[in-house]
Amino acid sequence: METLEQTLARAAVAAPGAQLSVVKNDSPCAQHSLLVDVEHAYAVAKFLRDDPQLRLDYCSNVTGVDFLDAELSEKVKVKKVVDGVEKEVEEVKKTKRAGYLEAVYHLYSMALKHGPVILRQRTPGRADPVKVTSLTPLWRSCEFQEREVFDLYGVLFDGHPDLRRILMWDGFKDYPMRKDYAEPDDYEYEPTPHDEVLEKAKAHLPKAEVKA
Amino acid sequence: MDGTQFMTFHDLAYDAGKTDFQRKAEVIGVGREGELLEVAMGPQHPSTHGVFRMDVVLDGETVVKLKPVFGYLHRNHEKIAENTSYLGSMPYTDRLDYFCSLTNNWAYALAVEKLAGLQVPERAEYIRLITAELTRVLNHTCLAGFLLQDMGALGTPLMYAFREREKILDLFESLTGARMMCNYMRFGGCRCDLPAGWLAEARKVVAEYPKFLDEFDALLSGNEILMARTQGVGKLSAELAINAGITGPMLRASGVDYDLRKVDNYGIYSRYPFRVPLGDHGDVYDRYMIRMLEMRESLKILEPALKDIPEGPVVDPKAKLRGFRPKPGEAYGRIETPKGELGFYLISDGSPNPYRYRVRPPSLINLTILEDMCLGQTVADAVITLGSVDIVLGEVDR
Amino acid sequence: MPPDKHPYLFLLVFFVMALGFAVGPLLLAMLWAKMFSPAKPGEMKNATYECGLESKGDAWVAFKSEYYLYGILFLIFDVETIFLLPFCVAFTGLSVGAVLAMLVFVLLLVEGLAWAWVKGVLTWK
Amino acid sequence: MAELFAKLDQFPVTLKAWLMNLLQGFLPEWTLPLVSAAISITPILAVFPLMFALTTVIERKGLGRIQNRIGPNRVGIPLTNIRLFGFGQFIADGIKSLIKEDVVPRAADKVVHFLAPIALLIPVLLTYSVLPFGKNMVPLDLPQTGLLFFFAVGASTELSVFMAGWSSRNKYSLLGAMRAVAQMVSYEIPLILSSLTVVMITGTLSLTAIVESQATVHFGFLHNWHLFTPWGLVGFFLFLTAAAAEANRTPFDLPEAESEIIAGYFTEYSGFKFAIFFLAEYLGLFAMCGLGITLFLGGWLPPVNIAPFTWIPSWCWFLGKLSALIVLFIWLRGTLPRLRTDQLMGFAWKFLLPMTLINLVVAALWHLLANNIPLVARWPLGFAMLAVPYWLLGRSFEAKFTKREYRFAN
Amino acid sequence: MDDGLRNELSKQGVVVVKLEELYNWGRKNSVWPLSFGLACCAIEMMAASMARYDLARFGAEVFRPSPRQADLMIVAGTVTKKMAPQVVRLYNQMPEPKYVIAMGACAISGGPFKQGYNVLKGIDRYIPVDVHIPGCPPRPEALIHAFMTLQRKIDAQKLTGPDRARHLNADLPSEFPVPLFGEHDLVPSKNPNVWRPAVVVR
């Protein structure tokens, strides 16, 4: 199987205008992934599916990921003139990163038995509208999984035939898998409270009887 | 394979705003509103295998529309896992597909091992293979029992299946301490070594298992009612199966040769020659028979594996139990569980808890085309089609 | 037990006793409920059961036309079996000619069945 | 010796005569037929419901044994620790059903909902009035119409089942009712046609006469049961199949198919009404079996006309055969999966009906050729005439399914 | 009060006691469960009715799919918030006398999943539970043990008098309000008339 960089190059030809980049993965398994912009996701995915060398006919897994607004600190080597001498100095460079939601697709080929090629789509931010392109028309297997991502993360999938809540009930308002989700407080009876979640239970303890 | 089939689906979805099954439903049900019966099957229904619900529209007995409804067992496994340590999620994986806790364990352990780059000692690989194949046999046995139960055989096949299940559960219990929720595998190996005499017992169970399979075959596989009920019912084409991400015996019943034990070569499967049975019709009977045949193949793996198992440690001494913090990164690990491809997608940010923990549930995705398989068939067919998909709600809803 | 002289009287007595047999326990159950175990009807308890959900839509829908087809088929065959009855009773005393005549009748019956078969009426949809 | 056994055999008859004699003294003349009828009916109302009660336990225990377990064995004599192998189970179940709250859905048609179980039980019980339970033991001998009466009354159970399903206004009940009507209507015809063969040979509709016609003896010892003829053998199995469908027994238990439509037409019934459905269903099965015994298995006759067999009272023979058939049905229930609606209907119309018609013809030929062809030749001939269509019709069914070969990828 | 009346009363008393015993005997020996499984525990519940453990010995293998014919609801498994209204409705639709066994940690308290946003922290928040079985999942024997505990409980119930069983008292409800699906949680999140948790002092 070709490298991800080669795939990227060919995909860029097949889907002109697509903004593609490779997201590196530092873990030992080195499953790097292909980041694609929302507008061209469909075209790129179609290329990945139909290209005779790749034939990624099987979309195994669709994952939603939530990244909060974060402050990234990076050690950068900067050349600086210190005391009149140019030196390489390590500096901690802090960048603010806006939070975003991500949809990750793990693609495999059943015909050629290779994979995975990992495709990512990112929303610009975490507030509305958080839209990405649905790949359900290409792979039926995305149907329920994209619904699930919509249900739990609130990511809207453009072009999904039946985008409804799947796991939670219809009147539910929150997106519970988001990192900033606050769950309903019903810890009235917790005889073994100790971590920060269960500490909530203490709020329900009879006030007069709480011992210091 | 060309893309035409999917383009039609795509076109329908985009251009007419309708899926082809919706269109099909309308053609059947047009102008007959007074005769159509809307029935909710589930969440409490004897043959939805748990708290699953099918909203069915019936024309007489014929299904003209079927909408699966999920979430009645959504236990927030992923959210809980993101708030607990890597080790802490291991017992929760038992409760995903509660028939196959050991394969769930393995899939999760495999994903974490990929993420952290851990090695598994030889003996542990053997134990994993043995327990996984026993799990497969167990699951398929129970599935056959449940399928027949759905078909109306009053408990007998299920009782026989559970009789055999107890034998395997005895093995699991004496190895792991629990009947169902084994919580046995650890990152870089297994929790404990085999107890004394376990291998002999396992060999005995494996040696006697074909007897049960023969009995089951005699009882049912040639039964005219079973064949009449299942053949040509719930058909699934290979193209649709691949596109809909169907995995496991259901995919192979449609004739697609895709078994992760062969494709990914994880564990030590490559050391054992076993065959992958394939169906040609993709109907309920094929799915049933593929499972019956897979059990026999599993026994073929088990027999030599129980002989070959080497001595040695069962866990990587470098693996840490507490304070396990993989480096930032991500990994997707998958194995062939009895139900299909079970994958775990983990993103680590270097903290003791996974940043993102995602389960790729085979049961849920195998349900994607439930409506396509059931349309135009009777309620009774819908019930056994669902039964042949082999779902476990703990995994579907997580 | 000699056959009773009044068959219908017998049936009447049987009917009354069977009615008593069916209603008796029901009355007993009602009596029990009245004395000890009060009935507790409720909004939900007396709602239609549907797998734990609220029942939507009416259950009284029109039957599929196939049911009526079978009904008609049944009627035809049932009437014909009624015709067969006296024939059968008298069969042992009949001449070959009469038997042949009846055979023609049975053949007509069979033909009807064959026609329905070929027409696909007997294939339940 | 033989006289003693004969007395034992006729014990119920003499008991009744004795009772009638006793009562004749001080009861007004006009009540005597009523009393006589009541005395004949009481044993029916006592024996068969009790048999039902025992059957529920035996069925549960038998299914248990088939399924490698013990089945009910702890509930015995009430309020004691005597377990009685679990045969007190039905008492507990009965008490439980009596004290259970009766729930009637708000949406239901309450009158019909109440009437349905009663309307089911009464005709089922009435069918017993024409069954000969033993020598001289038929509650009501209708010489002209016995069999017809059985079918006429028995057929009204279909209506009751439909009443139950429709009045509940529950979707599953309705589905169950639809299935029940379609099924019972379809199997009514094979049922009647398969029993008509016997009528044809015996030339009577009186069930007593039918039994007596089987009392003739072959080879000096073998009773001439209709089962021992090719048309009788086939007819009996056709009859049993149709009877199983009429009584909603596995593999034809579609109207109450648990795995598909919850509890079918009695989904909305609770308490004792539900128990009545159960009772009526089993009593219906017993009546069907009883009819089958009368028609094909020589009724209360022993199989052979040899001393130890003839000593056993006739009613014991009847009950014994009945039990054997019940065991067969329990066995079937423990083994088979259920058919689908279309297959069920197809089976009735495309297999049973042609077979019964052919059987009718074979029976006619059997009778007509009786003087021309010896028994030794008639038997294989008749059997062949039935086996060939069986094979052909069976093949047309089997064409739809086959045992398959599977390929393997390595 | 003269002796005759007292005698009469005591006689009646004897009769009432006997009736009560018979009533309780009948009820406890014919407990038909609702065939209703939620999650993992349901498998062990089935296993309990299968060959090795054979709940049938107690006459309790008649799993009725319709609540109208069931006496016992075995809440076997996790009750999610999405499922809770259905469970309560099913319970409501069962005719009296009815019993509830909460099988397994999840049914009692939410168990391992109680920190989940969609998991109900115990079915006893909405309906009264007769017997609790801890375990995850409890062994089939544990279910049989719970079944015997339930039988003992039934046996001790009074037919008349102020302390008679709940279902015999016309003033006590037989059905309980079904919670509604709210925007963030079930509304209400518990039924205070049913659920009176112990006071925890920490």
Added chain:
Amino acid sequence: MLGTGILKGMVETAKNFAGSYHDPERLTTVEYPEQRIASKENARQFPFLVHDTEDPMQGLRCVACQICEKECPPQCIYIVKSKDKRADYKGQMQLYPVTFDIDLSVCMSCQICVEVCPFEAIKMDTEFELSNTDRFGGLLVNKHQLAKSNEHYRKIHPTEAAVSDDALAIEVAKAKAKAKADVEAKAKAAADAKAKAEAAAAAAPVGVAATAPVPKPSAPAAAPAAAPAA
């Protein structure tokens, strides 16, 4: 021919029916309250606390380190540490749990508390007959209910207990050896000092007996009594 498959099936069920009367393979029922399936050696149900002495509270091995509380996935353990310390089986001064509650209605029997416990203090019991009509009173168990003796542990998990005892014995032996070494070192130091003193005394013959007090080794607690000789 139609019906052969059905007949085969019926033969199979008949075999099972008949077999249930003579073949234990075909009658697998174990009549639970009277008969019991032998407990597997590894079987686990709920945790208990191991104690070594007659008085359960004194001999609890638990030192209230709270690792199990932290690692417990469903968080069903609640521990309050003591303010004071007491000697553990090795003779080291340790904290002990003032409160040790386990909510059995939450516990998922995963055994992680046992695995992470560095003190062999919490183990899995095999008791499962815990069904209770009282949820709030019956299923929250405290340390008094949890404490079970090491003998009990040895009875239910003999192999595991032996390993655990060995580990403890090694620990104790190490502690002893260390204590002994300490004592010897001290004695040696004392001897050295004495020798020096003597030398000094010899140097300066003043009749002063410099008797350095020999420190008594702190006696190990009663715990090792339970540990067999490895």
